[in-house]
Amino acid sequence: MTMPNPTSIEGALSPVGLGGNADKRREESVQVCVRARPSDYDLSSGPRLAINSFQSVIQNSDSSQTFRFDQVFNQDVGQEAVYESCVSTLVENFFLGYNATILAYGQTGSGKTYTMGTEYEGEEGGRASLGVIPRVINEVFDFVSLNKTMDSKNDWAYKIKCGFLEIYNEEIRDLLHPETDQKKIQIRENEMGGIVVQNSKDVEVSSNSDAFALLRRGCGFRTTGQTRMNTKSSRSHAIFTIVLEKSKMKEDVLSNTVAKNVVCSKFHLVDLAGSERVKRTGAVGGRMKESVNINQGLLSLGKVIRGLSGKQKRGRHIPYRESKLTRFLQDSLGGNSRTLMIACISPSPDDYQESINTLQYAAQARNIRNKPVIIHNKVIESVDLGNQKEVERALREEVRVLKEQLRGGGGTSGGKAADLMTKQLVNLQYASAEAKYLLTNLPKEHEITSKSLRDALASIADVLVDENTIAEDQSVAVLKRKDGQISKLREKVSNLERDLQRDEEIFAAKSKEIRTLQKHLHKAVKKIKEGAATVAAIPPTPPPSRSVSTPPSSRQLSEFHMKQRQFDREIQELTINISVKRDVIKTITKSKEDAQMLMQRHEERKRELGFRIEQLLEKQSEKLEGSVLSGSALSDDSFNNGGLEDDEELERSLEMAENELRSLSHQIKDQQRIVQLQKASARRIAELEDEVERMEGLKVKCENDAKELERAFEEERRDEPQPQSGSPGVEQNSKERRRGWDGEGGGDKENHGDEGIPSRRSNAILNSLHSSSWRTIKSVENTLADKVEVPEEAILLRGVEEGVEEGDDWIEFLSSACLVRRGETVTVHPIPSSVAAGDVLLLLRGCNSSPSNRNMSPTTTIPADGGDVLSVLSSYCKGLNAFPNSPPIPPPPHPPCVMSKDGEYGFPNGIRARIWKRVGDSWACESNALSMGRVLV
Numbered sequence: 001m002t003m004p005n006p007t008s009i010e011g012a013l014s015p016v017g018l019g020g021n022a023d024k025r026r027e028e029s030v031q032v033c034v035r036a037r038p039s040d041y042d043l044s045s046g047p048r049l050a051i052n053s054f055q056s057v058i059q060n061s062d063s064s065q066t067f068r069f070d071q072v073f074n075q076d077v078g079q080e081a082v083y084e085s086c087v088s089t090l091v092e093n094f095f096l097g098y099n100a101t102i103l104a105y106g107q108t109g110s111g112k113t114y115t116m117g118t119e120y121e122g123e124e125g126g127r128a129s130l131g132v133i134p135r136v137i138n139e140v141f142d143f144v145s146l147n148k149t150m151d152s153k154n155d156w157a158y159k160i161k162c163g164f165l166e167i168y169n170e171e172i173r174d175l176l177h178p179e180t181d182q183k184k185i186q187i188r189e190n191e192m193g194g195i196v197v198q199n200s201k202d203v204e205v206s207s208n209s210d211a212f213a214l215l216r217r218g219c220g221f222r223t224t225g226q227t228r229m230n231t232k233s234s235r236s237h238a239i240f241t242i243v244l245e246k247s248k249m250k251e252d253v254l255s256n257t258v259a260k261n262v263v264c265s266k267f268h269l270v271d272l273a274g275s276e277r278v279k280r281t282g283a284v285g286g287r288m289k290e291s292v293n294i295n296q297g298l299l300s301l302g303k304v305i306r307g308l309s310g311k312q313k314r315g316r317h318i319p320y321r322e323s324k325l326t327r328f329l330q331d332s333l334g335g336n337s338r339t340l341m342i343a344c345i346s347p348s349p350d351d352y353q354e355s356i357n358t359l360q361y362a363a364q365a366r367n368i369r370n371k372p373v374i375i376h377n378k379v380i381e382s383v384d385l386g387n388q389k390e391v392e393r394a395l396r397e398e399v400r401v402l403k404e405q406l407r408g409g410g411g412t413s414g415g416k417a418a419d420l421m422t423k424q425l426v427n428l429q430y431a432s433a434e435a436k437y438l439l440t441n442l443p444k445e446h447e448i449t450s451k452s453l454r455d456a457l458a459s460i461a462d463v464l465v466d467e468n469t470i471a472e473d474q475s476v477a478v479l480k481r482k483d484g485q486i487s488k489l490r491e492k493v494s495n496l497e498r499d500l501q502r503d504e505e506i507f508a509a510k511s512k513e514i515r516t517l518q519k520h521l522h523k524a525v526k527k528i529k530e531g532a533a534t535v536a537a538i539p540p541t542p543p544p545s546r547s548v549s550t551p552p553s554s555r556q557l558s559e560f561h562m563k564q565r566q567f568d569r570e571i572q573e574l575t576i577n578i579s580v581k582r583d584v585i586k587t588i589t590k591s592k593e594d595a596q597m598l599m600q601r602h603e604e605r606k607r608e609l610g611f612r613i614e615q616l617l618e619k620q621s622e623k624l625e626g627s628v629l630s631g632s633a634l635s636d637d638s639f640n641n642g643g644l645e646d647d648e649e650l651e652r653s654l655e656m657a658e659n660e661l662r663s664l665s666h667q668i669k670d671q672q673r674i675v676q677l678q679k680a681s682a683r684r685i686a687e688l689e690d691e692v693e694r695m696e697g698l699k700v701k702c703e704n705d706a707k708e709l710e711r712a713f714e715e716e717r718r719d720e721p722q723p724q725s726g727s728p729g730v731e732q733n734s735k736e737r738r739r740g741w742d743g744e745g746g747g748d749k750e751n752h753g754d755e756g757i758p759s760r761r762s763n764a765i766l767n768s769l770h771s772s773s774w775r776t777i778k779s780v781e782n783t784l785a786d787k788v789e790v791p792e793e794a795i796l797l798r799g800v801e802e803g804v805e806e807g808d809d810w811i812e813f814l815s816s817a818c819l820v821r822r823g824e825t826v827t828v829h830p831i832p833s834s835v836a837a838g839d840v841l842l843l844l845r846g847c848n849s850s851p852s853n854r855n856m857s858p859t860t861t862i863p864a865d866g867g868d869v870l871s872v873l874s875s876y877c878k879g880l881n882a883f884p885n886s887p888p889i890p891p892p893p894h895p896p897c898v899m900s901k902d903g904e905y906g907f908p909n910g911i912r913a914r915i916w917k918r919v920g921d922s923w924a925c926e927s928n929a930l931s932m933g934r935v936l937v
């Protein structure tokens with residue numbers, strides 16, 4: 001049997017007297033009273049407000065504006081009078097079960113905290129100076145005790161709790177539990193549509209002194225600060241809440257249940273932060289941001305007030321969610337509450353404009369219509385199923401007895417009685433069934449309803465979470481994207497580091513191979529040299545003696561070619577490796593540069609943003625001041641049109657800028673980490689670059705060595721055929737070989753041809769490169785100014801660095817070199833003072849001695865022999881690592897070099913050379929002289 005459900009959950013939770021239809025609730029206006037604080041200023045001059053307490057009106061100085069309120073208190077009205085006139089009735093209503101709110105609004109220093117009594121310090125200042133909050137506390141407890149004593153049968157139980165919150169910089173802080181994470185304190189709507197603050201904890205109090213203690217404690221945690229206008233200015237909105245929960249138990253014999261009727265009412269006492277002009281309060285930096293947030297909250301409040309006070313009711317949007325303050329006050333403004341606004345003003349002429357603004361703001365609030373209602377919550381507390389069975393059994397027993405009576409008694413009266421009894425029985429059965437239905441279905445229904453409520457709550461929570469996260473979405477998305485970029489960059493860096501490590505390993509292996517190859521090469525060269533030495537050892541005349549020189553054997557040749565091929569391969573490989581390594585270095589360097597550039601850009605952007613935020617804050621603060629203080633936000637035009645859009649635009653820009661700033665700060669931190677990482681690897685890159693450079697030097701040297709080797713072979717082979725006896729060239733060569741070159745006398749310039757010499761020179765160079773000991777060379781240098789007996793043809797070195805030890809590869813320590821001839825006594829003249837350290841001094845043979853070269857014009861191309869000598873000179877210098885940065889000398893035929901007017905030769909590889917002629921004891925620069933040469937790099 002389906003039974004009606006007489007006490008549904010909805011019914012149990014419905015507001016009393018509404019029949020579930022909230023629209024039919026009685027509407028009433030928000031009460032507004034104005035209080036003017038006493039002033040120390042001379043009020044006789046300047047604009048003044050005309051306060052008429054009797055008529056509850058205030059007029060501006062020229063009487064062009066009249067503001068009417070529920071109550072107006074001039075500066076002579078004390079705390080008690082204010083309380084008795086407008087607050088006391090609210091406490092009575094609160095006691096009955098209505099929600100109540102008192103909002104103190106006004107410019108900074110106008111007396112809000114004083115009026116509300118938020119800063120309770122006991123009754124030291126006298127009972128008369130007690131503000132609204134302590135008075136409400138006292139009265140609530142007075143009511144409770146009075147109620148208990150007056151009606152001893154009254155079985156209402158009272159529970160009083162207090163909460164104390166502050167809204168500071170758009171975050172809610174539980175002043176009674178300041179340790180609570182502010183982010184967790186959120187404003188939500190409960191299942192009844194009422195506003196609740198999640199994760200803030202009310203504290204139960206059993207006496208007014210308990211409540212005072214909480215007020216004092218919370219006040220100690222409230223954010224206050226000194227401004228030019230108030231030494232202890234409230235920088236936050238403070239909300240002291242008293243929760244009154246009264247409950248009454250009621251037994252229901254029929255259903256055998258105990259229902260608890262609970263009436264819960266809340267009294268919010270709100271001490272708003274003061275509206276203020278940033279310039280007047282002298283707020284800067286963090287204080288300015290505070291001001292902006294304060295004005296922001298008040299502007300939102302203004303918008304809500306404006307929205308609620310407008311004529312249009314249907315479909316209007318009230319921006320409660322725009323700030324924490326308005327969301328919190330949703331019940332109090334246009335909802336289920338009896339609300340009073342106390343607008344505080346200062347009569348000082350300096351504050352005139354702000355006072356006018358406050359009055360405009362307050363006047364708007366008077367139009368707000370609230371729908372206060374007492375909410376009864378009926379909770380079924382106990383159900384005794386066993387008892388119900390007893391009732392049923394008794395009823396059945398009764399029915400059985402009655403039936404027996406019917407069967408035994410009869411008659412009219414008996415029949416009537418039987419009818420009555422039957423009706424009674426049906427009724428009882430009906431009641432019993434209903435009770436049964438309730439007993440079985442109520443828990444289920446309860447469960448279903450609570451489930452749907454839970455679901456609804458969950459979805460509301462989801463929506464709220466979404467809402468809260470929407471603002472962060474943009475920055476989160478940006479951060480995520482940047483995170484992605486950063487991790488890619490990191491990956492790139494670690495890949496590059498891996499590559500670098502691998503390359504270093506390859507490089508080390510290749511260097512080792514090169515060293516091994518060099519050793520092989522040296523051995524091969526040595527063998528060839530031995531052959532050449534044999535040639536050199538043979539007396540130059542008679543020429544046929546050269547024919548006995550042994551040509552390189554085929555074994556030597558094939559060994560040479562094999563080595564040469566291997567050498568070529570290795571050089572090729574080396575070239576590839578060098579280029580790969582260069583690429584790696586370039587990529588790493590580029591990524592480092594990119595990161596640095598990015599960081600620089602981000603830093604710049606951060607600065608820009610900081611500046612922009614400052615500007616926006618200033619603009620916003622100015623706008624807010626303009627809006628809040630002039631009340632323009634409350635005008636129809638600005639509310640409906642551009643004003644709000646402008647504000648929203650400004651806020652959006654500010655929020656975007658702040659989000660971007662946050663995300664940039666993260667990125668900069670990450671980039672700094674990357675740059676740090678890169679710095680660590682930079683040293684390795686530099687080392688690697690040095691290695692690569694050295695490797696290239698080695699490569700060039702190896703190439704030159706290989707060329708020399710090849711040329712030596714070629715020359716040896718070319719020299720093999722017997723020259724014709726008596727030929728002038730041969731004679732000249734022989735003479736040359738015998739006599740050598742006499743640098744001092746200049747010798748027979750015409751007889752300084754080069755036939756036969758290249759092979760000697762090659763061998764000499766190879767010989768000196770690979771066989772000379774560093775000591776020999778050093779000793780040559782040490783006696784540079786003397787007559788030196790050069791033991792063999794050798795390279796004369798300059799710039800041998802300190803720290804060279806025996807066994808070191810001296811080639812590495814060279815900065816310059818010059819060629820001297822073996823077996824000759826050379827007079828080495830003092831080095832001209834113009835020769836600087838690092839210059840290369842060369843003893844040159846008469847390269848320009850041919851008559852055709854004597855009259856070289858500045859643009860004359862140096863003929864083959866002269867060019868050849870100079871190019872060889874350059875290539876030696878390069879091979880000796882003297883000019884590591886010079887481009888390689890192109891292979892023969894050598895391109896021409898050009899001589900300038902002052903006798904300086906310019907080579908295509910950038911080397912310039914001058915040839916010096918010694919004249920007596922001095923030196924002169926002459927292009928065609930047999931002389932000492934100087935190469936300027």
Ligand SMILES: Nc1ncnc2c1ncn2[C@@H]1O[C@H](COP(=O)(O)OP(=O)(O)OP(=O)(O)O)[C@@H](O)[C@H]1O
Pocket residue numbers: 036037038106107108109110111112113114115230232233234235272273274275344
């Ligand atoms: N009606 C009054 N009678 C006596 N003193 C008052 C009165 N109103 C304000 N004052 C005094 O003026 C000073 C500033 O008042 P109060 O701190 O209450 O201002 P406020 O509006 O709360 O300022 P803010 O917004 O900066 O917090 C206090 O020293 C207070 O005692």
